[in-house]
Amino acid sequence: MQFTAYPCPLPGGAAGSEFALAFDRDRQHRMLVLPALFDEANRMRRFAVEVMRRLDGAGIDSFLPDLPGCNESLRSLAEVEAEDWAMAAEAAAAEFGASHVLAIRGGALFVPGALPGWSYGAVKGASLLRTMLRARVLVSREAGREENLEGLLAEGLSQGLELAGHRLSADMFARLHELAPGDDIRLTAIDQDLIGGSPLWLRAEPDEDPDQADALAAVIAMGLKQ
Amino acid sequence: MTSDTDHKLRRILTDVLGLKPGQADAFDADTGLFGHLPELDSMAVAGLLTEMEDRLDIVVEDDELDGELLETYGNLLAYAEAKRAR
Incomplete structure (x- = not known):
């Protein structure tokens, strides 16, 4: 190696x-x-x-x-x-x-x-994003913050988003959302x-x-x- | 008698928790999940829900996600069976 x-x-x-x-x-x-x-x-x-x-x-x-x-x-x-x-x-x-x-x-x-x-x-990229978005919603709720998938999706597409510790640019988020094998x-x-x-x-x-x-x-x- | 949903749900938990084949057969309605199994953190729960959507052909809505749903195996199974019956 x-x-x-x-x-x-x-x-x-x-x-x-x-x-x-x-x-x-x-x-x-x-x-x-x-x-x-x-x-x-x-x-x-x-x-x-x-x-x-x-x-x-x-x-x-x-x-x-x-x-x-x-x-x-x-x-x-x-x-x-x-x-x-x-x-x-x-x-x-x-x-x-x-x-x-x-x-x-x-x-x-x-x-x-x-x-x-x-x-x-x-x-699919959308499936990877959905899992990470949901993890974020679960964590937010435990911390007493109300977030939902739809709102986070819109935010990710327009401004990018931090998901599971990964800061994704708006371009990365939007392209991943479309990409499929x-x-x-x-x-x-x-x-x-x-x-x-x-x-x-x-x-x-x-x-x-x-x-x-x-x-x-x-x-x-x-x-x-x- | 176990339903198809029951069988599939045990299989999903086997995959997510890395259980040996057959180990999930011991789960009963009162078996604790989220909050009881340290490896079932928020990322793992999110993965579990995505797998449930794919393999059970359901859509888990935001507002259905509460602590109770994931508290026990019985709650999760009842939810999945009700979703699939719709």
């Missing part, structure tokens, strides 16, 4: 870079792994890296880029637009010479157009039934499951052999 970076342009075109985790031995198959978003990013990160270790063992290179404003990024999420994430995914794919993509949950909203591959647990036939959706167990992104606490990581890596390794 290597710690590396990829060039990721700043708004306005100035040079910048973001962190990435890589298993790179110059092999034929090179998988770009697009991470889950927001709180799910934490819950799914260990799983993502566990899958990458297994892919490495199966002779497949893989790369897990940070999206601008997330994880180790120096940029403030509040200033990031949805388009920045799409550009980052494209830039990482180009830098690492990706041959395929594995998009996890909300990562499926930013798959570079030219890549074949897999999506796991792909989710594409129906690109080059992307194969992996169902939880195929992986077994229960999805780790639903867990209240971060968890791991070696059997699920085995299963996901096996689906990909077999798919690449065909």
Whole structure:
């Protein structure tokens, strides 16, 4: 496993870079792994890296880029637009010479157009927002403040909003609200039934499951052999 | 006799709480949820409600969300069954 970076342009075109985790031995198959978003990013990160270790063992290179404003990024999420994430995914794919993509949950909203591959647990942006909006309503009520989904949605669309500790710009909020996983036939959706167990992104606490990581890596390794 | 809603709701709680298969079978109407299970914080409850909407094909309205709804398994099940009957 290597710690590396990829060039990721700043708004306005100035040079910048973001962190990435890589298993790179110059092999034929090179998988770009697009991470889950927001709180799910934490819950799914260990799983993502566990899958990458297994892919490495199966002779497949893989790369897990940070999206601008997330994880180790120096940029403030509040200033990031949805388009920045799409550009980052494209830039990482180009830098690492990706041959395929594995998009996890909300990562499926930013798959570079030219890549074949897999999506796991792909989710609509509106659904991610709804869960975070509701968490905020629950917390507000416990604190004695009356907020509702409709009002917060309107505020998010016009001014941006802080959700589950993530400050989203109005652009990010509005674009996420519209984005849905594409129906690109080059992307194969992996169902939880195929992986077994229960999805780790639903867990209240971060968890791991070696059997699920085995299963996901096996689906990909077999798919690449065909 | 367990209803389809009961079965699905136990499955959702199994997923959210990371329970072993079968563990949720021990839940009864008085089993405490929000406020009784430390891992069931507001984010987890929000995730639970989104899953209920998706898998039970219901819409949970803002004004239906009160402490009582999530207090026990019995309350949550009664709510879900009433919603689906509509």
